[in-house]
Amino acid sequence: MPISSTSPKLVILDRDGTINEDSDHFVKSPDEWIPLPGALQAIARLSQMGWQVVVATNQSGLGRGLFDIVALNAMHEKMKQLLAVEGGRIEAVFFCPHVASDMCHCRKPLPGLFEQIGERFRADLRDVPAVGDSLRDLQAAAAAGAQPHLVRTGKGQQTALRDDLPSGTVIHEDLSHFVDYWLQQQAQLNDGTDLPEEKLGQDALAASRDQRGV
Numbered sequence: 121m122p123i124s125s126t127s128p129k130l131v132i133l134d135r136d137g138t139i140n141e142d143s144d145h146f147v148k149s150p151d152e153w154i155p156l157p158g159a160l161q162a163i164a165r166l167s168q169m170g171w172q173v174v175v176a177t178n179q180s181g182l183g184r185g186l187f188d189i190v191a192l193n194a195m196h197e198k199m200k201q202l203l204a205v206e207g208g209r210i211e212a213v214f215f216c217p218h219v220a221s222d223m224c225h226c227r228k229p230l231p232g233l234f235e236q237i238g239e240r241f242r243a244d245l246r247d248v249p250a251v252g253d254s255l256r257d258l259q260a261a262a263a264a265g266a267q268p269h270l271v272r273t274g275k276g277q278q279t280a281l282r283d284d285l286p287s288g289t290v291i292h293e294d295l296s297h298f299v300d301y302w303l304q305q306q307a308q309l310n311d312g313t314d315l316p317e318e319k320l321g322q323d324a325l326a327a328s329r330d331q332r333g334v
């Protein structure tokens with residue numbers, strides 16, 4: 121359990137289809153890792169506003185032998201270097217290397233990666249947004265108690281059509297639009313300094329929850 125009751129400034133992102141172009145044939149090398157338009161700049165805006173950005177990603181290509189850990193690290197090195205140019209930072213990448221038949225607890229839609237993140241950052245995930253393009257991203261987020269956010273990039277256009285999205289899922293055009301939304305929500309939370317801090321937080325949170333919904 122978290123030691124501190126203050127919610128962390130933490131954002132959890134899916135990788136393929138959310139930050140970079142997805143591929144039905146798997147993203148297997150740094151050359152195949154291509155950022156989506158505006159995605160790195162969006163992460164940089166979070167970094168510059170003091171948000172810690174963490175990636176949670178299924179990488180069953182490892183379990184299938186399509187690429188190895190050296191290639192995965194090289195992809196993430198490319199991601200971090202391109203991001204650094206924009207002034208952004210990713211604190212950590214949590215990945216599941218398994219295939220479905222491994223029956224692990226970390227492969228989304230199960231919440232294992234999110235639980236690892238919660239432990240590492242000593243964070244209650246209740247007010248932590250988790251952004252992804254697939255139903256399983258949203259399901260994993262909801263199972264871990266985080267806030268599900270869907271982007272229409274990658275598989276997101278298809279996912280948005282589903283009628284079984286977790287309740288409270290917020291839909292955004294892309295990562296950049298999510299960041300617009302999120303930073304605006306935070307600005308509203310921090311507005312209204314005449315209320316006691318604790319009460320303000322609760323009221324504003326309730327208000328922001330009311331605005332959510334599919």
Ligand SMILES: [Mg+2]
Pocket residue numbers: 134135136137138142252253254274
């Ligand atoms: Mg994805």
Ligand SMILES: [Zn+2]
Pocket residue numbers: 216217218224225226227
């Ligand atoms: Zn796993």
